[in-house]
Amino acid sequence: xxxxxxxxxxxxxxxxxxxxxxxxxxxxxxxxxxxxxxxxxxxxxxxxxxxxxxxxxxxxxxxxxxxxxxxxxxxxxxxxxxxxxxxxxxxxxxxxxxxxxxxxxxxxxxxxxxxxxxxxxxxxxxxxxx
Amino acid sequence: xxxxxxxxxxxxxxxxxxxxxxxxxxxxxxxxxxxxxxxxxxxxxxxxxxxxxxxxxxxxxxxxxxxxxxxxxxxxxxxxxxxxxxxxxxxxxxxxxxxxxxxxxxxxxxxxxxxxxxxxxxxxxxxxxxxxxxxxxxxxxxxxxxxxxxxxxxxxxxxxxxxxxxxxxxxxxxxxxxxxxxxxxxxxxxxxxxxxxxxxxxxxxxxxxxxxxxxxxxxxxxxxxxxxxxxxxxxxxxxxxxxxxxxxxxxxxxxxxxxxxxxxxxxxxxxxxxxxxxxxxxxxxxxxxxxxxxxxxxxxxxxxxxxxxxxxxxxxxxxxxxxxxxxxxxxxxxxxxxxxxxxxxxxxxx
Amino acid sequence: xxxxxxxxxxxxxxxxxxxxxxxxxxxxxxxxxxxxxxxxxxxxxxxxxxxxxxxxxxxxxxxxxxxxxxxxxxxxxxxxxxxxxxxxxxxxxxxxxxxxxxxxxxxxxxxxxxxxxxxxxxxxxxxxxxxxxxxxxxxxxxxxxxxxxxxxxxxxxxxxxxxxxxxxxxxxxxxxxxxxxxxxxxxxxxxxxxxxxxxxxxxxxxxxxxxxxxxxxxxxxxxxxxxxxxxxxxxxxxxxxxxxxxxxxxxxxxxxxxxxxxxxxxxxxxxxxxxxxxxxxxxxxxxxxxxxxxxxxxxxxxxxxxxxxxxxxxxxxxxxxxxxxxxxxxxxxxxxxxxxxxxxxxxxxxxxxxxxxxxxxxxxxxxxxxxxxxxxxxxxxxxxx
Numbered sequence: 060x061x062x063x064x065x066x067x068x069x070x071x072x073x074x075x076x077x078x079x080x081x082x083x084x085x086x087x088x089x090x091x092x093x094x095x096x097x098x099x100x101x102x103x104x105x106x107x108x109x110x111x112x113x114x115x116x117x118x119x120x121x122x123x124x125x126x127x128x129x130x131x132x133x134x135x136x137x138x139x140x141x142x143x144x145x146x147x148x149x150x151x152x153x154x155x156x157x158x159x160x161x162x163x164x165x166x167x168x169x170x171x172x173x174x175x176x177x178x179x180x181x182x183x184x185x186x187x188x189x
Numbered sequence: 190x191x192x193x194x195x196x197x198x199x200x201x202x203x204x205x206x207x208x209x210x211x212x213x214x215x216x217x218x219x220x221x222x223x224x225x226x227x228x229x230x231x232x233x234x235x236x237x238x239x240x241x242x243x244x245x246x247x248x249x250x251x252x253x254x255x256x257x258x259x260x261x262x263x264x265x266x267x268x269x270x271x272x273x274x275x276x277x278x279x280x281x282x283x284x285x286x287x288x289x290x291x292x293x294x295x296x297x298x299x300x301x302x303x304x305x306x307x308x309x310x311x312x313x314x315x316x317x318x319x320x321x322x323x324x325x326x327x328x329x330x331x332x333x334x335x336x337x338x339x340x341x342x343x344x345x346x347x348x349x350x351x352x353x354x355x356x357x358x359x360x361x362x363x364x365x366x367x368x369x370x371x372x373x374x375x376x377x378x379x380x381x382x383x384x385x386x387x388x389x390x391x392x393x394x395x396x397x398x399x400x401x402x403x404x405x406x407x408x409x410x411x412x413x414x415x416x417x418x419x420x421x422x423x424x425x426x427x428x429x430x431x432x433x434x435x436x437x438x439x440x441x442x443x444x445x446x447x448x449x450x451x452x453x454x455x456x457x458x459x460x461x462x463x464x465x466x467x468x469x470x471x472x473x474x475x476x477x478x479x480x481x482x483x484x485x486x487x488x489x490x491x492x493x494x495x496x497x498x499x500x501x502x503x504x505x506x507x508x509x510x511x512x513x514x515x516x517x518x519x520x521x522x523x524x525x526x527x528x529x530x531x532x533x534x535x536x537x538x539x
Numbered sequence: 540x541x542x543x544x545x546x547x548x549x550x551x552x553x554x555x556x557x558x559x560x561x562x563x564x565x566x567x568x569x570x571x572x573x574x575x576x577x578x579x580x581x582x583x584x585x586x587x588x589x590x591x592x593x594x595x596x597x598x599x600x601x602x603x604x605x606x607x608x609x610x611x612x613x614x615x616x617x618x619x620x621x622x623x624x625x626x627x628x629x630x631x632x633x634x635x636x637x638x639x640x641x642x643x644x645x646x647x648x649x650x651x652x653x654x655x656x657x658x659x660x661x662x663x664x665x666x667x668x669x670x671x672x673x674x675x676x677x678x679x680x681x682x683x684x685x686x687x688x689x690x691x692x693x694x695x696x697x698x699x700x701x702x703x704x705x706x707x708x709x710x711x712x713x714x715x716x717x718x719x720x721x722x723x724x725x726x727x728x729x730x731x732x733x734x735x736x737x738x739x740x741x742x743x744x745x746x747x748x749x750x751x752x753x754x755x756x757x758x759x760x761x762x763x764x765x766x767x768x769x770x771x772x773x774x775x776x777x778x779x780x781x782x783x784x785x786x787x788x789x790x791x792x793x794x795x796x797x798x799x800x801x802x803x804x805x806x807x808x809x810x811x812x813x814x815x816x817x818x819x820x821x822x823x824x825x826x827x828x829x830x831x832x833x834x835x836x837x838x839x840x841x842x843x844x845x846x847x848x849x850x851x852x853x854x855x856x857x858x859x860x861x862x863x864x865x866x867x868x869x870x871x872x873x874x875x876x877x878x879x880x881x882x883x884x885x886x887x888x889x890x891x892x893x894x895x896x897x898x899x900x901x902x903x904x905x906x907x908x909x910x911x912x913x914x915x916x917x918x919x920x921x922x923x924x
Contacts, residue, residue, distance in 0.1 A: 073285040117685035117737045124658045126677045128235045134678050136787045144787040146673045151202055159693050167244035168236040
């Protein structure tokens, strides 16, 4: 991802900042400037919960080049406790043990890097909660 | 009195056995295990580095401290494996916990002493009244050259400490530092793996400085070896801390809780700080703890901590170090280890 | 508003066309469509192409293709809606004719995908997903559909064998299509034993990387009176809808709301229901997609498309023949061309020119062309008059 784009999204990737509509309370991650529920344009910043559960998942076995060293890796859709769903890798697990509905927690991880000379891009990955 | 108001640890779940490394290089595994008192070591996944482990350790510390991260006025990370040669690790960590922008930030390097160094400076700023809270982190994903003795021990982990003056868990009674120019271990700019001076890393380096710092702080504090419930030394392997403890007159029981290396490996800047977190996990009010780090090059930072009655309420507020060390671990083979640690030559586009 | 008919179609043999450039592929199909229509000119042109930029380093394709086709002065536009670009080009052409602005319009689609490495092709295709919050995390297109498949299995008990049955049926159909990229017959075991790409999708659950083009000439119904072309096929309905690009932003992962919306709009416009449709081409980029599309269009109740496929209801001689052409799975999937190729297949079926794969008595046909993981869909209903 281009550096300015990555930099803009640091509040989302590092600390899960979302926008909560002051009109109807709907939460948007990433933040938006108009609510698709009530058309309000007024939002407050909130931090999403780090805890949630797996809604669905797969195991990527043929990976894009920047993820080859981690393949095969599970990736899924996780619903956080605020009801927001995100797409995230599921780390530190045996893929065979994963189940829909399993509780997970977000950890801070390296996501990719622009080769060895380029910048390292960080973000969230889910890990199973014991 | 200033001291630790929150602490947290992080250890990756991957382990490689010393025997598997020895097998790859045709070395005699039992002699390494006996010689280093080391069975296995932690290995970071490809998505873990000094920064990610620092964030997780600090999040655990924040769970115990229960403070507003915005009140953290300084954040320091000591490591010999900062992911960037130029670009701070600390800014990423400060962003992740939302300690920005009103925060002083720096990365430290002093071989294995960088972690205690960051704790020392953080504590000093709090004591001086410069900031309300300050963070000191020791973290490393250290590398040993393939086949080198260091490859058997170089491990990964992080420990984070939040220093402050209210709701202190462990008061800093005395601190003391001891150093000299002793070139026992180094890594030149642009080199991938560090070098060391063999047996010279022992007597004139580790032992001389650890003993110097210990004697110095005991004298400064007017205390004696038997005043301490726990002692934590830098632990590059399992053997050195036991031997230095014996030389100074400490009992194995005093060293036991804080000695993690036999199943963790040498986490470099995180080594004695992680030992301290393991001690704090089980410490009781009134316990006095001696911590002495060692960093090649060379020097030692020594701290005397006195545990307060606030400790019992926070010990279970975040994952304990022994849990990270003993539970949920997975063993990897040398091939996976080599892949994870970037030891395999790849095409440029990977 | 004027009625719009389709009077000419053209498509080359799809596959890895190493010797041909993107313009050559397109011009070949376009000339065939113009010849089939028997017209001496076109008034305007719309071409669907997902990513000339990433696959070929060439944008501004409307000018490039008009120039190489030898029609450089006409108004031409390249339209993009990921894998639904071709269907969108057809819709744009219909609107142009309906409005009266143009009378004879060439609608086409093209993608030349093999000029880049597999990794670069994967990257280009992944730009149809949410770059910042899906692709950044390491998801691939098979991965997105695999997550839908897993959710569908979890909710309805859909099986890997039912998914495989889609691939087996589409290859059987494709074996009767001389233009298909992979016309070989396969079995359920072949699919289940093929390499896993993203659980539960095997490589034989996935459509291939393909070079290819497709083109059609459409015009107002009045104009067909001047042309000796029988039977005449006309568009009686179309629908177009969008949904959230990110899969995780959708409330239900087992249904495709843009497909339902686009389907409803086309049915309403044509005054038809699923029961009226004799033959349909749907966007089977992955086997699970065909099942979810058929359920989202209400050809089957939710969860019933898998059992129905296994029971043969979607075969050429089944209750509702689906992807008689072989679908994306067997015919190939040059993304920008796919939506136009669906129109061509329905035209051939309604004209009775589909050869060994002809659906008997096909009078009303439908197409469904989908972008990304379902973020956009274009549907058409066509009838023979």
